Amino acid sequence: MEQRIEINKSEFALDLLTRFSELKKSNKYCDFIIRAGKQEIPVHRCVLAANSEYFDAMLSHDTKENTEGEVEIKEVDPECVVKCVDFMYSGEAVVSEEKRRDLMHVAHMLRLHKLYKGIANFLKSRLDFTTFFSTREIARLYDCENLLETCNEFAVKNFEAIATFEGFKKLELDCVKLFLSSKVLNKKNTIKLKALLMWINHDSERMSALNDTMKLIEWRNVSLSYRKYVAENEPAVSGSTECLREIFKSVFDDSHVEGADVTLKYRFSRVNYTHVVLLDNNTETLKSFDPCGKTWTDMREMHTEMVKKFCSSVSMDEYLYVFSNKKTFRMNYSVHNAEWEQLADSTTTSMVVVALNGIIYGKEYGVFSNCVECYDPKKNSWNFIPNTKFKTVYSAIGTLDDDEIIHTRMLVIIGGRDMLSLQSTDRVAQFDPATSSWSDAPSLRVARSEASVVTFNSVMYVFGGHDGSKWVTDSAEIWYPNTDAWQVVQLKNFSPTYYFSLFAIHDKIYTVGNCEWESARYIHEYNPATEKCELLADFKDILGYPHSSVALCI
Known part of the structure; x- marks a missing residue:
């Protein structure tokens, strides 16, 4: 009767990675070449196929690359290609702030699941106001659902501050609607309306989305002074019969209210010192x-x-x-x-x-x-x-x-x-x-x-x-x-x-x-x-x- 011999699998896997890395450095048994820009990287087919669905599919068929023993990867950052290859041989990766998106692009293209999940977790741990927009764009482009969900939760929690950044005006319509429909913002309709008008006014083509997005505003919970202000001073609102109807229904005959704009907290100074x-x-x-x-x-x-x-x-x-x-x-x-x-x-x-x-x-x-x-x-x-x-x-x-x-x-x-x-x-x-x-x-x-x-x-x-x-x-x-x-x-x-x-x-x-x-x-x-x-x-x-x-x- 056969019995299992206990072996430390973690040590075995690490030793195997180390040995493959040493073979690559010495070009020993390398049987394939990856070209990217001026980079020429000798590698082993078995390592590529084991790590990457992209290379596994390429090397499993009678493709031109498989026959010639080399592939040229175009329109990508060569440095990030090298980092992806190093990852396949070591299980480790490093990246500078300006290269995060490029590395994610290459990892996603090569179908290096472990690497692009690691990048997503890395970005999630460093999410703040300075990284929000770039991180969310990476999550959206490369289908990082968990990272995108984290970004959206962060934006809703800090919506007023997020809305003051220039990047807010460049968000896609579905994203803005997602934020405005959040229950977390139910009691912040004045802020929601101000942010929405800033987003619409940034691009004249967004006027077509006006009536649809305005349905996400509870007009009765917008401050009276700001309702009067937008009716008198915002062309997007004053030119919309639907918006004016909603304002009229919510305000009725409160004509004594003085019009007053509102300011988001991160944008305008309250005291005009000179x-x-x-x-x-x-x-x-x-x-x-x-x-x-x-x-x-x-x-x-x-x-x-x-x-x-x-x-x-x-x-x-x-x-x-x-x-x-x-x-x-x-x-x-x-x-x-x-x-x-x-x-x-x-x-x-x-x-x-x-x-x-x-x-x-x-x-x-x-x-x-x-x-x-x-x-x-x-x-x-x-x-x-x-x-x-x-x-x-x-x-x-x-x-x-x-x-x-x-x-x-x-x-x-x-x-x-x-x-x-x-x-x-x-x-x-x-x-x-x-x-x-x-x-x-x-x-x-x-x-x-x-x-x-x-x-x-x-x-x-x-x-x-x-x-x-x-x-x-x-x-x-x-x-x-x-x-x-x-x-x-x-x-x-x-x-x-x-x-x-x-x-x-x-x-x-x-x-x-x-x-x-x-x-x-x-x-x-x-x-x-x-x-x-x-x-x-x-x-x-x-x-x-x-x-x-x-x-x-x-």
Whole structure:
């Protein structure tokens, strides 16, 4: 009676692959040649047939290629052909970002099932806002059903942010209809309508799909102001009897509603700042900088209590607020020759500040603390809000829109150096003024202290800082609305590391200062669309704390 001899099949298979690979490298027993571009690759027929249905069919019949012992693969990337052959001999593959689609094309053409499934899983694991459109196109072209389903789920979950990208306008009709019909978006009809009109207006030939796609919009759940706006200002809607009928049925006689457009959170800035203003200790004046014209203009004299002291500034309701050594000042910068007004004192010596819902919040900057003070201009009084969980120093403070229509605003404390570990932290905490409570927000990908933050088109950007071992200059992090993770953006030609402030003006982000505690002389311009940064200005005569700089609408 025969008995099974136990052999480690995994080791046997690996040894077999290794041996075949060695035979290929030495051209031993090779009996077939693959040509691609200038590449000439000696291979073994048995290896090709065992791995590839394409080659199995070719070598199983009396084909020209089988007879001549060679095949030329045309109109493909030769490098990817080599990678596919290497995969057949090793079971391993590597690919650069720019070659992912080409490698998938060759693997799919050669019917290398294991390889193109591996590529699909690889793309799925790296799916984010920057890769979504290219990944979905690969999934659609090469019938990767699981990957396509993952992409569609990602798009529906993050529909508002996805709709702001140029790639959304290029999606096929069936894809747009799939997104709009998702139950996940049932309560987001205003956003659905805005996105749909952007998609239709991109190509005049899409007007034929108007009535069909508009059936996916529940007009009664679109904000009244936006219904009136599209009826008056969108030719696609005003020119459609069917659309106007649906609007009339949903609105009836609500003619008192004022027309108002809506904006998607990633696309338009809510505050139209035009200038950066610095407190210059050399001349003891406020200087405004126009990023477009790259020119400086003197504005007002500084209050004597501000000169050569750590200051932080914020603008709100045409007032410029300056905080210096527990003292609070404000000035109506829209009024010619306006005087400084001294307000109630705070208990915090040096802090970084933001404005939120008519209240100014300040976090101690140079001392370990978990306290946040808030100033109410109507009451001219300072109070403490509930403490954060952890005491930190050199944390960044910012605000973030948390709701797509109503715009509930959140105070956000980012990173810093932890008091217990004395290390940079990746923690992010958010405060809801409506409930007066703190909650944990998604952690940063990289721990950062002394970083800077700005909210641009309702997306939060974090630049610079120290990760505990080095200054971070090669990447920033962004937090899209309604997502549960930060995304990393690689920076090009970015040099600011710490002691700088960030401002969003027009469609750019500007950094003021770099590395020097008392100097705001450097101004860099970052373009979110191209992810490039350049030095815009270097003014050696300006002497002022970067945290005292502020963006104003002048």
